[in-house]
Amino acid sequence: MTAQNYARALSRVLVHEGGYSNHPEDPGGATMKGVTQRVYDAYRDRRGLKRQSVRMIDESELQEIYRRQFWNVVKGDKLPAGFDYIVMDGAVHSGPSQSVKWLQRALGTVKVDGVIGEATLAAVEEHPDHDQLIAATLSRRLAFLKALKTWKTFKGGWSSRVEQVQDIGQAWATGSVGPQPVFFLGGNVKATIDQAKPLPAKGPADATAGAGGGSVGLAAVLDQVREQLDPLAAGSEIIGHVVAALVITGAVLTIGGIGYRFFAARRAKKRADALDLPDGVTA
Missing domain, CATH: 1.10.287 (Helix Hairpins)
Structure with missing residues (x-):
């Protein structure tokens, strides 16, 4: 459906991710253009290549990692315009499964398993208001971020990133271009479930x-x-x-x-x- 959106979705995600970072409170550790050292090591291991700093990742490697580990996993080619981008951006930031769950929870009519299947794709297609569904999906994402221990440190960058992702996603869903992406300091720090605040004890x-x-x-x-x-x-x-x-x-x-x-x-x-x-x- 929207295979042609991969390049423009990736270009915007890369703006949000910035260049090299290694913040002490980033669970992703050393990261270059959104690719963590751990992911890059696994990528080179599978190809029998010697490990090296993620700073040295080249364009072909970057493209293959993004397409195989993010875009293809969330079925970017099959999602409607706007959803392909917002789900991919969430996948890079918090993991594919978590990003898919936000969409499934926003739908409220499919199994929440973190996997894009035919039922989820059909539910998105049949939803009467894509603008509203994108807003609901990103509302779930923001709620997730607020439930992490690192929210107080990175809330400025994270909330600004989510707001802009919503603006762009909703614009694409209506056939518009949307605003040009901007890098927000701290917005590229990984936000994963292992950073969740403990639930209040009784x-x-x-x-x-x-x-x-x-x-x-x-x-x-x-x-x-x-x-x-x-x-x-x-x-x-x-x-x-x-x-x-x-x-x-x-x-x-x-x-x-x-x-x-x-x-x-x-x-x-x-x-x-x-x-x-x-x-x-x-x-």
């Missing part, structure tokens, strides 16, 4: 409220102390006040623990959704 809430596995939480301990002091409360005003304080403290801890557990569960669910984790994954 442990602190369980310890406070006494929930889970028959364990005795702090509130339960206070309740036991109160029961021991209760018989003495009638004969001592001070003990009576202590008992009352224990009752109130235990209640506050229990309610607070339950509230935090609910809050943590909601945050964990939202983050798992942003990271496209399957149902039931909680950590």
Whole structure:
């Protein structure tokens, strides 16, 4: 369908990726024009070539890596105009599987498996509003980026890149040219699932409220102390006040623990959704 778009899609991705980079917080490590040293090593290993710095990658190698490992994997030749570019750009930035998942989640009608198949291609073709679908796909991408530990460091470059990718993708989808791409500092740092923030744990809430596995939480301990002091409360005003304080403290801890557990569960669910984790994954 859009085989002729490969060259112009690649030219824009390369602008976003820039030249050589090796930021200490980049999970991709040493990278040249979007190709990491690890990918380049594997490429040369498969061809029986001696390894060398990714800085030395030549044009033919670059073209083959991009076409084989990104464009072909996301079925760029079969995706409609605009989608070919936005999915390829996401594939280079965060991996092909992750980029495809953003599109599948935005569709909401196909299996989210990170693989472009006939069902996904048909769903994209049949979608009544490609402009809206591109926006929804890149909204998923931005949510994913915000769920990474490195978001605070690279949010400026990442958010600017996503915004421009959307502008270009939507323009292509309507037959227009769109703006010329611009390199954004930090926008080329790889954004991969291994950099995800840990999901909020329910442990602190369980310890406070006494929930889970028959364990005795702090509130339960206070309740036991109160029961021991209760018989003495009638004969001592001070003990009576202590008992009352224990009752109130235990209640506050229990309610607070339950509230935090609910809050943590909601945050964990939202983050798992942003990271496209399957149902039931909680950590």
